Amino acid sequence: MVTSRTPEEARTQIINMVREFVRRDVEPIVQEYERNDVVPLELVEKMKEMGLFGITIPEEYGGMGLDYTTFAMIFEELCKGWMSISGIIGTHHIMTYVVTHYGTEEQKARFLPAMARGEKRGGLALTEPNAGSDVQAIELTATRDGEEYLVNGTKMFITNGQHGDTFALITKTDKDATPPHEGISCFIVEKGGPGFEVGRHLDKLGYRGLDTCELIFTNFRVGSDNLVGGLEGQGFQQVMAGLETGRINVAARAVGVATAAFEASIKYAQGRRTFGLPISRHQAIQLKLADMGTKIEAARLLTYKAAEKKDQGLRVDLEAGMAKLFASEMCAEVTLEAMRIFGGYGYIKENPIERYYRDAPLMIIGEGTNEIQRLVIARQLLQRYQV
Numbered sequence: 233m234v235t236s237r238t239p240e241e242a243r244t245q246i247i248n249m250v251r252e253f254v255r256r257d258v259e260p261i262v263q264e265y266e267r268n269d270v271v272p273l274e275l276v277e278k279m280k281e282m283g284l285f286g287i288t289i290p291e292e293y294g295g296m297g298l299d300y301t302t303f304a305m306i307f308e309e310l311c312k313g314w315m316s317i318s319g320i321i322g323t324h325h326i327m328t329y330v331v332t333h334y335g336t337e338e339q340k341a342r343f344l345p346a347m348a349r350g351e352k353r354g355g356l357a358l359t360e361p362n363a364g365s366d367v368q369a370i371e372l373t374a375t376r377d378g379e380e381y382l383v384n385g386t387k388m389f390i391t392n393g394q395h396g397d398t399f400a401l402i403t404k405t406d407k408d409a410t411p412p413h414e415g416i417s418c419f420i421v422e423k424g425g426p427g428f429e430v431g432r433h434l435d436k437l438g439y440r441g442l443d444t445c446e447l448i449f450t451n452f453r454v455g456s457d458n459l460v461g462g463l464e465g466q467g468f469q470q471v472m473a474g475l476e477t478g479r480i481n482v483a484a485r486a487v488g489v490a491t492a493a494f495e496a497s498i499k500y501a502q503g504r505r506t507f508g509l510p511i512s513r514h515q516a517i518q519l520k521l522a523d524m525g526t527k528i529e530a531a532r533l534l535t536y537k538a539a540e541k542k543d544q545g546l547r548v549d550l551e552a553g554m555a556k557l558f559a560s561e562m563c564a565e566v567t568l569e570a571m572r573i574f575g576g577y578g579y580i581k582e583n584p585i586e587r588y589y590r591d592a593p594l595m596i597i598g599e600g601t602n603e604i605q606r607l608v609i610a611r612q613l614l615q616r617y618q619v
């Protein structure tokens with residue numbers, strides 16, 4: 233746990249702690265666990281001990297109350313070691329954001345301290361088989377029945393679906409509302425009751441060693457005291473605000489994965505020799521290294537800028553969208569360039585380069601695809617530059 237009192241000291245202390253955790257506990261096991269798609273439950277326990285489940289939860293609810301720049305730096309460090317371990321706390325923190333900012337006092341007191349300790353592990357249950365980018369098209373319903381709601385429907389691609397136990401569930405409470413988002417409501421649901429089933433565990437290209445599952449609800453009962461903020465029709469706005477932090481987290485992940493690929497490449501380039509020279513002495517390789525290093529730095533700065541603005545309590549659709557778009561595209565480019573620098577050795581599984589390459593595309597797709605990011609960015613720019 234972090235003990236320093238000034239924000240700068242706390243940031244330095246936690247970043248050093250995470251870096252050491254990655255070096256000591258993650259790097260020795262990542263290749264084997266990733267290949268076999270094993271969820272590293274012992275690392276989850278260590279992440280609990282380090283307080284990583286509470287980094288953004290206010291101190292009054294047992295968290296660390298860290299700022300979003302530190303949050304981004306933590307995700308960057310985790311992803312230098314293994315992107316999947318950042319997923320253990322990624323959607324957990326979107327959920328804690330929603331509860332912290334929109335929950336009732338009773339909901340905050342009931343959920344946040346246990347979530348800060350990692351005793352309750354959170355996730356975001358938004359996407360459905362027929363609704364990904366088009367969030368307003370969700371079909372899962374929550375129908376009022378006295379003091380409870382009956383939930384019916386299926387969620388798809390839910391990270392932490394198997395090992396998590398507490399989810400921000402996005403539902404339709406009014407199927408006929410116009411516009412449709414006014415009929416969307418967010419509930420805090422916990423496993424345990426009848427009618428909440430974990431479906432398929434999805435076999436993924438990358439982001440392995442992390443449970444991504446279907447969640448199936450059949451007449452599942454949730455109390456009206458679990459409706460976030462006690463208000464129907466607010467779920468869309470609540471989750472969109474939470475997803476801004478998700479985009480900062482995804483941008484930071486991309487910076488972390490790309491940095492790992494770059495650092496491996498610049499080291500390798502100075503040892504691997506062709507035509508009598510280290511390949512780092514060939515200009516074609518130098519051009520790659522220069523572009524990789526420059527793009528990573530640009531992505532990092534965009535990410536920190538979005539994080540700083542989020543810390544000021546402002547909406548950051550534009551900044552977080554730009555950071556997520558640029559950083560994720562950059563990561564896909566950099567990891568491919570890394571593979572080129574490694575030649576054939578980058579393509580084989582005993583080398584982490586192919587893992588970085590497989591992990592990169594998720595950041596283009598997740599937390600709003602980059603096509604959707606571009607639409608959001610353009611909408612904001614057109615407003616700002618309205619003639």
Ligand SMILES: Cc1cc2nc3c(=O)[nH]c(=O)nc-3n(C[C@H](O)[C@H](O)[C@H](O)COP(=O)(O)OP(=O)(O)OC[C@H]3O[C@@H](n4cnc5c(N)ncnc54)[C@H](O)[C@@H]3O)c2cc1C
Pocket residue numbers: 323355356357358359363364365366388389390391392436439444594597598599600601602603604
């Ligand atoms: C490994 C993994 C983990 C995930 N974890 C979670 C999670 O924890 N919780 C959760 O709720 N979801 C999660 N998701 C879901 C993810 O957020 C969605 O996959 C994503 O939002 C895209 O939705 P979709 O797959 O339905 O694609 P679609 O919405 O069907 O889009 C298909 C294609 O069409 C494009 N497109 C769609 N609409 C437009 C448009 N208007 N203009 C231009 N192009 C458009 C998209 O950009 C995309 O290229 C996860 C996904 C993956 C793969």
